[in-house]
Amino acid sequence: MPTQTEPGALTAGRLHRAKELMLRSDLSIIEIAAVCNLTRSHFSRAFKINTGLSPQAWRLLARLEKAKQLLVTEAPITHVSLECGFFDQSHFTRVFSRLVGQPPKAWRQSARSQVPSYHP
Numbered sequence: 001m002p003t004q005t006e007p008g009a010l011t012a013g014r015l016h017r018a019k020e021l022m023l024r025s026d027l028s029i030i031e032i033a034a035v036c037n038l039t040r041s042h043f044s045r046a047f048k049i050n051t052g053l054s055p056q057a058w059r060l061l062a063r064l065e066k067a068k069q070l071l072v073t074e075a076p077i078t079h080v081s082l083e084c085g086f087f088d089q090s091h092f093t094r095v096f097s098r099l100v101g102q103p104p105k106a107w108r109q110s111a112r113s114q115v116p117s118y119h120p
Contacts, residue, residue, distance in 0.1 A: 010036070010046045018047065022059045023066075026085065029055045064099060067092070071108040080104065 010018065014036045021032045032055070033043030047055045063084045070080040081092030081104075097103045102110070 008046050009049045010043075015047070015050050018043070018055070019058075019062075022055065023062055060095070060099075064096060067096065067104070068100075068107070068111070071104055072111050077104050077108075 018032050018036055021027050021035060027035075029044065030040045033040045036043055038046065044055055047053075047058070051058050053061070063086070067080050067084045070083060071077070075083070077092070078089045081089045084092065086092035086095065093103055096107070100107055
């Protein structure tokens, strides 16, 4: 992780704000860059210096991590897909399958079978 003084990197405050906006809003990368007082291209380069990922890739991976957390609950997959910012369940299933290696339902079953049960 670069220091704040590395040329082109975002300050810790701007990086934190950008990540929060990406996780909690539907703002475009252009709009998030504007909040950080940067152009889209400068923001994208600086974000990649800090994280190693483009803003779009980081957002997608963050949404998939959130989806994994929700998939171990009883939440319907349709709800998980919408809660994580996907257009619909079909879009979510395609992206999840491509990047995780299996569809959400199969991943859910596998994840649940690996969680130890608590029996007091």
